[in-house]
Amino acid sequence: MKKLAIEGGMPIRPDLLPYGRQQIDDADIQAVVNVLRGDWLTTGPNVDAFEEAFSAKTGAKYAVAVNSGTAALHAAMFALDIKPGDEVIVSAMTFAASANCVIYQGGTPVFTDVEMDTLLLDATQVEEKITSRTKAIIAVDYAGQPCDYDTLRNIADKYGLALVADAAHSLGGSYKERAVGTLADLNTFSLHPVKHITTGEGGVITTDNADLAQKMRYFRTHGITSDHRQRAERGGWFYEMVDLGYNYRIPDINCALGISQLNKLDSWVSRRRNITLEYDLAFADIPAVTPLTIRPERSSAWHIYPILLETEYLRVGREQIFAALRAENIGVNVHYIPVYWHPYYARHGYKHGLCAITENAYNRLITLPIFPAMSKQDVKDVIAAVKKVMEAYAI
Numbered sequence: 001m002k003k004l005a006i007e008g009g010m011p012i013r014p015d016l017l018p019y020g021r022q023q024i025d026d027a028d029i030q031a032v033v034n035v036l037r038g039d040w041l042t043t044g045p046n047v048d049a050f051e052e053a054f055s056a057k058t059g060a061k062y063a064v065a066v067n068s069g070t071a072a073l074h075a076a077m078f079a080l081d082i083k084p085g086d087e088v089i090v091s092a093m094t095f096a097a098s099a100n101c102v103i104y105q106g107g108t109p110v111f112t113d114v115e116m117d118t119l120l121l122d123a124t125q126v127e128e129k130i131t132s133r134t135k136a137i138i139a140v141d142y143a144g145q146p147c148d149y150d151t152l153r154n155i156a157d158k159y160g161l162a163l164v165a166d167a168a169h170s171l172g173g174s175y176k177e178r179a180v181g182t183l184a185d186l187n188t189f190s191l192h193p194v195k196h197i198t199t200g201e202g203g204v205i206t207t208d209n210a211d212l213a214q215k216m217r218y219f220r221t222h223g224i225t226s227d228h229r230q231r232a233e234r235g236g237w238f239y240e241m242v243d244l245g246y247n248y249r250i251p252d253i254n255c256a257l258g259i260s261q262l263n264k265l266d267s268w269v270s271r272r273r274n275i276t277l278e279y280d281l282a283f284a285d286i287p288a289v290t291p292l293t294i295r296p297e298r299s300s301a302w303h304i305y306p307i308l309l310e311t312e313y314l315r316v317g318r319e320q321i322f323a324a325l326r327a328e329n330i331g332v333n334v335h336y337i338p339v340y341w342h343p344y345y346a347r348h349g350y351k352h353g354l355c356a357i358t359e360n361a362y363n364r365l366i367t368l369p370i371f372p373a374m375s376k377q378d379v380k381d382v383i384a385a386v387k388k389v390m391e392a393y394a395i
């Protein structure tokens, strides 16, 4: 057996392979440069064009672009009029921003557990958490697989709740032949460099509801009913602030990059799928490694490739496996610490034990590298490192 790098052996590769990373080509660079030479650096024609391209891609009627996925979630909570006293059901297995947006509006996130094999919101648990104060559900398409939106829709309709998809992981995925971006009342996306396409920083909300789209357009620019360019075109100066908004505007520079990146989405998602097929095949005979289950009629966009460790087959725990893989120069990560374990939430009274499956999964999770620019050798390195480490620590 080869000596583990963590014990002084040769690492599988000489340089660290990150878990995710952007891909920028000459067309992307040219698109940005063209904007820099033009008239509008922000709130210009590229914002409209990006929104049109994004709604065309997803099939949603409206797309509203903002300057982060977090701003997109905040705008969604604002549009739904979440306020103090309101409860919003949120998956516990997610990035903190999925829940923070509720608190920005003075509402209360109600953390809800996930299914062990998919780590997606468990519809039965959702129904148990509904009270007379519940206003909305935020479902998170963990790792890129869409949640069970038909079941969640039935629950939302039964109790008069809004359904929000935090689709930061799932751009390019689908559920029963319906594209992500059309599955909930409001669907939010992040355009951070590790996500499927990037604008540097950026976010989008898609919806078929014209009123909600309009509210979010005001919200991203101080709650003002016209923007700088619209006033310039009209030749007037008058504007009105009708709501308390923020400056969540996304620059034209970023949107030009977004339009160019969107052209590559389909091929990138299919490259991600091909990588997961290789991983699935390679790990099928390692009992200590369980990949996520993908349900029938769902197509994951594979933002991340997490594995669950079956610790009864291992002499060591997740920390040691993680450290050993990092020593082999595989940039593994962990998604996610249960949101309510963070000190901020603990201070606000959330206790350990709230979501047993999320907590159990967290202790066994490791995210392996996956991004479209990975070479064949990169994929082989990840597989070789996982095999090497699992063999070395097998019982």
Ligand SMILES: *Cc1c(COP(=O)(O)O)cnc(C)c1O
Residues within 6 Å of the ligand: 068, 069, 070, 071, 094, 095, 097, 098, 140, 166, 168, 169, 189, 190, 191, 192, 201, 202, 203
């Ligand atoms: C990335 C991400 C966000 C936040 O997006 P930003 O663009 O970084 O603000 C929100 N929710 C989930 C699930 C994410 O992965």
